[in-house]
Amino acid sequence: MIRKADAGDAAALAELAAVTFPLACPPGSSPEDIALHLQRTLSQEKFSEYLADSGIVILVLEEGGRLDGYTLLVDRQPTDPDVLRALGTRRSVELSKCYVHPDHHGRGAASSLMRASLDWAAEQGSDSVWLGVNSQNAKAIRFYEKSGFTRVGTKSFTLGDSVESDFILEQALTAKG
Numbered sequence: 001m002i003r004k005a006d007a008g009d010a011a012a013l014a015e016l017a018a019v020t021f022p023l024a025c026p027p028g029s030s031p032e033d034i035a036l037h038l039q040r041t042l043s044q045e046k047f048s049e050y051l052a053d054s055g056i057v058i059l060v061l062e063e064g065g066r067l068d069g070y071t072l073l074v075d076r077q078p079t080d081p082d083v084l085r086a087l088g089t090r091r092s093v094e095l096s097k098c099y100v101h102p103d104h105h106g107r108g109a110a111s112s113l114m115r116a117s118l119d120w121a122a123e124q125g126s127d128s129v130w131l132g133v134n135s136q137n138a139k140a141i142r143f144y145e146k147s148g149f150t151r152v153g154t155k156s157f158t159l160g161d162s163v164e165s166d167f168i169l170e171q172a173l174t175a176k177g
């Protein structure tokens with residue numbers, strides 16, 4: 001089942017993020033940088049903040065009362081100059097996070113979450129969806145390309161105290177609502 005997360009999901013989301021975020025990091029990432037990122041960006045408190053933000057929606061994939069995946073979408077004008085340059089004047093929702101528990105990789109769960117996320121963005125009247133993905137995360141890049149995204153630019157990403165290189169991918173939305 002895919003549904004919108006609510007305030008009661010913050011603890012389970014932080015637990016899922018602690019398992020799935022390290023899988024998205026480049027092989028040489030230090031455990032300290034990963035821990036710092038989890039603490040600064042993916043803690044229970046941070047998820048509570050995201051869930052209270054009217055410009056953000058979190059979709060969760062739930063099975064038997066357990067959260068197995070989530071996406072976090074931001075319907076707000078980006079501020080990163082590299083992203084603005086890549087997107088031009090298009091109104092674009094950011095797919096800021098897309099994570100599935102490893103037990104569910106390769107089973108279609110990610111595609112279902114992606115479909116629901118694109119539908120949500122289309123319902124907001126967005127022209128497109130964009131995302132940043134680590135340039136070394138081949139598995140995620142393949143998944144996004146299969147899902148219809150193409151590369152439109154590059155940007156940097158701060159992981160703890162390190163700066164990483166991200167690709168910016170975008171997908172146009174044709175059907176609205």
Ligand SMILES: CC(C)(COP(=O)(O)OP(=O)(O)OC[C@H]1O[C@@H](n2cnc3c(N)ncnc32)[C@H](O)[C@@H]1OP(=O)(O)O)[C@@H](O)C(=O)NCCC(=O)NCCS
Pocket residue numbers: 020021023024025098099100101104105106107108109110111132133134137139140142143146
């Ligand atoms: C990125 C991510 C969401 C993609 O999910 P996924 O389930 O691994 O991706 P896919 O749906 O492409 O599945 C992987 C493989 O299983 C196969 N598969 C997909 N659905 C299937 C199904 N219903 N039945 C059988 N096999 C299936 C796919 O064909 C794919 O094989 P391929 O890569 O050779 O084409 C997931 O790998 C993940 O959470 N990774 C860690 C976090 C991360 O990197 N997130 C992105 C941050 S930007």
